[in-house]
Amino acid sequence: MYGTAVASGAGTVVNALATGRGAAFALDVSTRARVALDPTTTGVDGEIADAPTEDTTLIERCVERVVDGYGDGEGGRVRTDGEVPLAAGLKSSSAAANATVLATLAALDVAVGPDGSVSYADACRIGVAAARDAGVTVTGAFDDAAASMLGGLVVTDNTADELLTTAPFDYDAVVWTPPARAYSADADVAACEAVAPMAELAIRLAREGSPTEAMTVNGLAFSAALEYPTDPAVAAMPHAAGVSLSGTGPSVVAVGEGDALDPVAADWRERPGEVVRTTTTAEGARIRDRGDGDPPNGWW
Template identity: 65%
Template sequence: MDGRARAPGAGTVLNALATGRGSAFAIEAYTTASVSLDTELEVVTGEIAGAPDADTALIERCVELVVERFGDGEGGAVRTESDVPMAAGLKSSSAAANATVLATLDALGVADEDPTLVETGAIDRADACRIGVQAARDVGVTVTGAFDDASASMLGGVTVTDNTEDDLLAREERDWDVLVYTPDEQAFTADADVDRCERIAATADLVAEHALEGDFARAMTVNGFAFSAALEFPTEPMIEALPHAEGVSLSGTGPSVVAVGERTELEAVEAIWQERPGTTRLTTTQIEGATIQ
């Protein structure tokens, strides 16, 4: 009983730590999960390619929750491989969870013949996404539940959500080029200073208004300055991007910064950001979402 799926990472429009409302957009960077199930096994074991000491509790819990709902007590193994850097603010956990959930559904035969959907009447992709969100809460890798990040990764495009209720408030598609700058350090979401973020709730409400009106570029720029201040990240990369980008923000709880706009303009920013320690990636938005392979 084998399954395989992949899910994209994402960048931030609105960080949900302040108010519970968040927004994110999928990007062309992927995590792939392979799941093997066996009725003779009682436990689920996980492996993350290239990171033998990494915590595998999230992907193991994703398999367990899907099996509890659709399986018959199967155990097995899950392995993920990714070009989404971990603890960089690019939604690596959400991508891993989504890919694992879909791969497990595929292994159990729940998936439809259309590899972009899980539509047999048993579950749709939004509900599949919520399984991963619950797994993330169960193992403590998220503060808000990260339904904003997870929904963007699962559904593609740009999503706006209420993470307190796991409600999808809006989804739209944007054809942006995307530039990502990732410093060398890591920043784990579970370690973020929530109290400091809650102090900028009024600004987050303004960002949510812009996002719900479809003005995502302006929303992410306001978000970026506000949360960079709250989480004590430098704003200089954002200032460097502003003359060229349509929008720019700290992504998640950092340390990555994402800029969106036209490729030729972002190439000018890329040349500047490449002078900084770390890595840059020029990519695009992704509207397809997570898929069974």
């Protein structure tokens, strides 16, 4: 049995580390997962094609949790690849977990969606639980995972894995990713909690219809708390609708309208690292294929 799924990366509106409530939006960059299950074996072997030395515990736990809930003890393999860089603040773990959960459900022929036995939100919660098992997140990152899974803008209570608000979020985007990497599980939680009043303000803005303003408040507060430079965001402010440090960094994301973001991209290209032009997306995560028996030649 086999399945393939994709899930979106995401950007931050409000980091949940300060208060347990967060907000995020889906970006049109994606991670793909392929899962092959075998009822004659046990255990799961994982592979991250873009980073073969990285820890694969998260994606393996995703397969195991889905099999525990909907399968019959099958073992198998999981492989992820895609456009979302690891440890860059662009929700690579959430995208990998969501894609892996959906691919495993597809391999087990479990229907997902409004008319299925598993909703997209509940599939997302399986990945969040696996992320906690794997120790790759402090808060559970339900905000990041929900944005990646559902698309658009989400506001969440990460302490209860609860969706508070969903809304459209339709912008062009520029992403600057410096060469350094930062793992969410290593974030300075105490420093983030120190900016809780600004995070509370940003959550109010996001829920009251001003998510881009919330982004900018969040970005300045958390860049200061986590000791990232604020000048990339300041350079973007005259041109962008909103700009923020994404997650615990190091990436910075600006959103706005088309050509207005050209000066932002130009400024950020003068800095070390990579600049990507993309858009937000309403699509989120989706199953791409499923089948019984051995996967076709070249599928893996």
